[in-house]
Amino acid sequence: MPSLIKKLISALILVFVFLNTNAYSDDWQGFQRDSSHSGNSSVNFLSKDLSISWVFSPTKRTWNYKSGSSVWSSSACIVRLDSRSIIYAGFYNNNFYAIDAKDGSLVWRFIGGNRFNHAPVFAEINKRPMVFTACADRVIYCLDGLSGEKIWSYETLPWSYMLAEAVPSSPIVIDVDGTSLLACALWNASQAPFNSFQKGELYVLNAASGEKLYSLVLSSTPLNSPCFGDIKGEPVIFISSNDGSVFALNARDGKIVWRLTLDSGIFSSPSILPGKENSRIFMGSRFGNLYCLDASTGKIIWVKKVGHAIDSTPAIGNIGGKDYVYIGSYDRNVYCFDAITGEMLWSYKTGDYAVSSCVLAKVLERTVVFAHSLDNKLYCFDGLTGSVIWSFDLGKLIWAYNTRGDTIWSSPAVGMAGDRPILVFPCYDSKLYAFSAVMPEGN
Amino acid sequence: MFESLNWKLIERPLLPIGNTYLDAFVFLVFFILLFLAGIALKSKPGIRIRPFVQSVSFIFFIFIVHRCFCALRGTIFSFQDIGKNDLNVFNGLFIFVPLVAFTLMFGRIFCGWLCPLGFIEEVFFRVPFTRKVMLALTPQARRLRLILSVILFLAAIFLLFEFKPKTFFFVQNIAAFWGLAALILTALFVLNPGADIKLKRMRYLLLFAWLVIISLGIFVTDPWCALYGNEIDYSSLVALFTVLASAAVVPMAWCRYLCPLGAVLGMAMKFSQVKIKRKKDSLISSSQAKEICYVQALTEKGLDKSSCLFCKRCVQAGASEVEET
Numbered sequence: 001m002p003s004l005i006k007k008l009i010s011a012l013i014l015v016f017v018f019l020n021t022n023a024y025s026d027d028w029q030g031f032q033r034d035s036s037h038s039g040n041s042s043v044n045f046l047s048k049d050l051s052i053s054w055v056f057s058p059t060k061r062t063w064n065y066k067s068g069s070s071v072w073s074s075s076a077c078i079v080r081l082d083s084r085s086i087i088y089a090g091f092y093n094n095n096f097y098a099i100d101a102k103d104g105s106l107v108w109r110f111i112g113g114n115r116f117n118h119a120p121v122f123a124e125i126n127k128r129p130m131v132f133t134a135c136a137d138r139v140i141y142c143l144d145g146l147s148g149e150k151i152w153s154y155e156t157l158p159w160s161y162m163l164a165e166a167v168p169s170s171p172i173v174i175d176v177d178g179t180s181l182l183a184c185a186l187w188n189a190s191q192a193p194f195n196s197f198q199k200g201e202l203y204v205l206n207a208a209s210g211e212k213l214y215s216l217v218l219s220s221t222p223l224n225s226p227c228f229g230d231i232k233g234e235p236v237i238f239i240s241s242n243d244g245s246v247f248a249l250n251a252r253d254g255k256i257v258w259r260l261t262l263d264s265g266i267f268s269s270p271s272i273l274p275g276k277e278n279s280r281i282f283m284g285s286r287f288g289n290l291y292c293l294d295a296s297t298g299k300i301i302w303v304k305k306v307g308h309a310i311d312s313t314p315a316i317g318n319i320g321g322k323d324y325v326y327i328g329s330y331d332r333n334v335y336c337f338d339a340i341t342g343e344m345l346w347s348y349k350t351g352d353y354a355v356s357s358c359v360l361a362k363v364l365e366r367t368v369v370f371a372h373s374l375d376n377k378l379y380c381f382d383g384l385t386g387s388v389i390w391s392f393d394l395g396k397l398i399w400a401y402n403t404r405g406d407t408i409w410s411s412p413a414v415g416m417a418g419d420r421p422i423l424v425f426p427c428y429d430s431k432l433y434a435f436s437a438v439m440p441e442g443n
Numbered sequence: 444m445f446e447s448l449n450w451k452l453i454e455r456p457l458l459p460i461g462n463t464y465l466d467a468f469v470f471l472v473f474f475i476l477l478f479l480a481g482i483a484l485k486s487k488p489g490i491r492i493r494p495f496v497q498s499v500s501f502i503f504f505i506f507i508v509h510r511c512f513c514a515l516r517g518t519i520f521s522f523q524d525i526g527k528n529d530l531n532v533f534n535g536l537f538i539f540v541p542l543v544a545f546t547l548m549f550g551r552i553f554c555g556w557l558c559p560l561g562f563i564e565e566v567f568f569r570v571p572f573t574r575k576v577m578l579a580l581t582p583q584a585r586r587l588r589l590i591l592s593v594i595l596f597l598a599a600i601f602l603l604f605e606f607k608p609k610t611f612f613f614v615q616n617i618a619a620f621w622g623l624a625a626l627i628l629t630a631l632f633v634l635n636p637g638a639d640i641k642l643k644r645m646r647y648l649l650l651f652a653w654l655v656i657i658s659l660g661i662f663v664t665d666p667w668c669a670l671y672g673n674e675i676d677y678s679s680l681v682a683l684f685t686v687l688a689s690a691a692v693v694p695m696a697w698c699r700y701l702c703p704l705g706a707v708l709g710m711a712m713k714f715s716q717v718k719i720k721r722k723k724d725s726l727i728s729s730s731q732a733k734e735i736c737y738v739q740a741l742t743e744k745g746l747d748k749s750s751c752l753f754c755k756r757c758v759q760a761g762a763s764e765v766e767e768t
Contacts, residue, residue: 164526164527189526189527189528191526191527196526198527198528198529219463220528220529220530221463221528221530221531242530243461243462243463243464243465243530244456244463244464245462245463259462261455261456261459261462261463261464262455262464263454263455263456263464263509264464264509265464287454287509287672287673288673288674288675289454303454304447305447305448305449305673306446306447306675307445307446307447307448307674307675307676308674308675308676330676331446331675331676332608333446344447347446351608351609351610352608352609352610352611352615353608374608374610375608375609375610376609376610396610397610401611401614401660401661403660403661403662404662405662406662
């Protein structure tokens with residue numbers, strides 16, 4: 001088939017899919033907002049002073065927290081359903097919650113077999129709102145967005161005494177040839193004496209039915225959250241692994257388009273900047289490099305070294321027609337780089353490791369960056385200058401110490417609670433905080 | 444301030460093991476250098492290639508690759524990953540196990556021939572001016588050394604507070620505290636040079652503390668992290684500063700009193716096939732011994748095997764001999 005016809009069909013499918021989804025453009029649908037991990041929202045706060053609207057505290061029992069590749073609660077997603085705005089977040093207490101974004105009241109909860117450490121993803125498929133989440137009990141769940149009823153579940157491995165706790169990633173929902181697919185990576189390990197294995201596997205399922213289309217073992221180490229891009233008319237999934245590899249896979253059949261081994265372990269999920277000719281992939285490494293790769297070939301376009309490991313996922317924003325990449329690093333800085341040239345525009349040194357992925361939104365129509373640092377603060381920076389617009393002290397960690405690099409921290413999310421913009425941050429004190437703009441009197 | 448500094452020539456693996464970031468080339472060079480050192484140790488003219496091995500090791504591990512020799516932290520953490528993450532286990536044990544094995548076969552050649560940090564400390568000692576200051580026994584020289592160590596101690600404390608993290612102040616600066624300990628021990632040595640042997644025993648106490656801290660899950664950074672890993676971790680940088688500072692006052696102060704890896708290899712030396720022994724008939728004065736042996740393992744009476752770094756300088760000077768068992 002000539003490539004022009006292929007492209008036309010792909011474009012028509014995309015238009016069809018877009019028309020069939022009722023999602024709002026400012027919804028925060030999954031980890032770093034969308035399947036390209038842009039972390040960029042058009043939500044506009046009407047004041048630069050944010051204050052706590054409500055706090056959701058699922059339990060007072062915090063003593064059963066276990067450290068190591070975990071967070072207190074996963075990054076949240078915020079969506080508007082009919083007249084309601086709902087926040088979805090999983091917690092360490094094996095519960096997955098739907099929370100009313102207006103007042104923080106519980107809508108429903110779902111109990112899994114283990115912790116929900118990673119961000120869920122929301123999609124409306126066949127006009128039914130669905131939430132997908134992967135649990136440390138080795139199962140991928142699909143829940144009804146309104147009622148919490150389990151629609152389907154996919155067990156990646158049958159239970160046995162010798163299995164280690166699974167390390168899931170945040171799933172994404174993608175549309176390939178008119179079918180909604182769910183891409184989710186899970187790491188499973190068995191310590192059986194004569195049949196031990198460790199496999200980081202990417203599962204691609206039919207999102208509507210939960211039927212497995214294909215799965216690929218890509219590494220012996222855990223995989224990070226996949227991202228999706230349309231590269232020259234071809235649907236491509238990009239995924240990185242803790243063993244330092246980056247893969248580009250054809251989303252239709254899982255065939256490897258290209259593979260690249262980088263300098264050290266990768267704990268940062270890739271983000272994609274779609275371009276007219278060449279799309280670009282961004283991700284950080286444990287050596288402290290921020291990579292910009294050509295999405296179609298995997299060639300390194302530029303690489304920038306910062307002082308220490310980058311475990312966070314880059315956020316990508318466009319300000320005044322120029323594209324910028326924002327990341328946090330273990331060297332305590334939050335950085336802004338020019339996405340095209342790799343030139344560093346600004347950096348801000350926080351008081352401790354800048355661990356969370358950055359999130360972009362607007363304050364008074366100005367692009368801002370929300371980021372969390374282990375100095376216990378949630379920051380809001382000006383996207384162009386890096387000056388601190390607002391910061392909030394979240395309070396101390398309530399456990400003694402975390403081993404560096406061993407914990408995946410949650411990141412903020414931005415969405416709408418009805419007609420009011422909110423910033424949601426699942427914090428390490430087991431609470432989920434919602435912030436909204438403090439309006440000047442008279443407004 | 445230093446965040447964008449990158450002194451590594453090669454970042455991606457040259458010979459990736461199983462398509463991962465682990466680089467077989469690094470291990471290969473490491474083994475070749477260890478073998479070369481081991482063979483050279485046993486041959487008479489071998490001492491001549493020591494500067495070559497040291498220089499290659501220094502340039503390769505500091506400026507070419509970014510493989511880190513966190514032999515103790517990595518080893519302990521990797522034990523926790525057995526059955527869960529074989530890549531981490533391999534990564535953590537692949538340096539430490541051969542290092543101990545080579546020590547058992549050839550003695551502490553890593554310390555004396557390969558360790559880049561030891562090489563930098565040795566360079567300090569080789570500079571005639573600093574050596575003169577370090578070895579002079581006059582009261583003025585001792586006073587100068589004491590004042591210098593106090594100034595460096597205060598500078599290290601200033602740096603520690605200047606770059607302190609807002610949270611976990613103690614645990615995230617544990618390496619810097621280790622460096623401060625090096626300076627305190629240095630000052631104690633300057634005050635009382637006769638306490639050298641007792642101070643050297645501190646290594647084992649500090650090794651025990653080091654192991655306990657790591658076993659508790661604390662991510663102990665060390666002076667090597669900044670050098671080998673190109674990590675701008677301020678605790679590690681402060682520790683590196685203190686190690687180099689102490690080496691300017693007392694020869695090889697880190698190797699003598701603090702190095703936890705050196706302490707482990709020193710213990711392994713008891714079972715080593717190769718040992719260096721003080722010749723009974725050699726006539727070496729105390730001042731000559733100090734000139735020859737950087738760590739003062741060689742004395743008029745004998746040779747402290749647990750402190751000996753196997754640099755073979757005493758063998759070359761005719762004071763000792765290599766003995767195989």
